[in-house]
Amino acid sequence: xxxxxxxxxxxxxxxxxxxxxxxxxxxxxxxxxxxxxxxxxxxxxxxxxxxxxxxxxxxxxxxxxxxxxxxxxxxxxxxxxxxxxxxxxxxxx
Numbered sequence: 602x603x604x605x606x607x608x609x610x611x612x613x614x615x616x617x618x619x620x621x622x623x624x625x626x627x628x629x630x631x632x633x634x635x636x637x638x639x640x641x642x643x644x645x646x647x648x649x650x651x652x653x654x655x656x657x658x659x660x661x662x663x664x665x666x667x668x669x670x671x672x673x674x675x676x677x678x679x680x681x682x683x684x685x686x687x688x689x690x691x692x693x694x
């Protein structure tokens with residue numbers, strides 16, 4: 602997936618590099634996050650990143666498919682009940 606956007610530099614993001622794929626963007630963002638910890642240990646990094654990625658993924662799929670949960674679940678490779686549980690978890694009802 603290609604990202605077609607100009608970087609939006611804010612304070613503390615001077616090292617932001619324009620990425621062409623979603624995986625490059627995620628890697629760069631996680632790298633920036635870890636650098637900002639100032640030597641402190643990361644805690645629950647996997648869980649944090651998954652939550653940051655999963656919610657907008659669900660939102661985008663639902664919006665793209667007119668909020669049809671059956672179609673969104675199929676597109677995401679999830680059962681409809683799993684999609685509904687995730688929607689409840691993220692408050693996407």
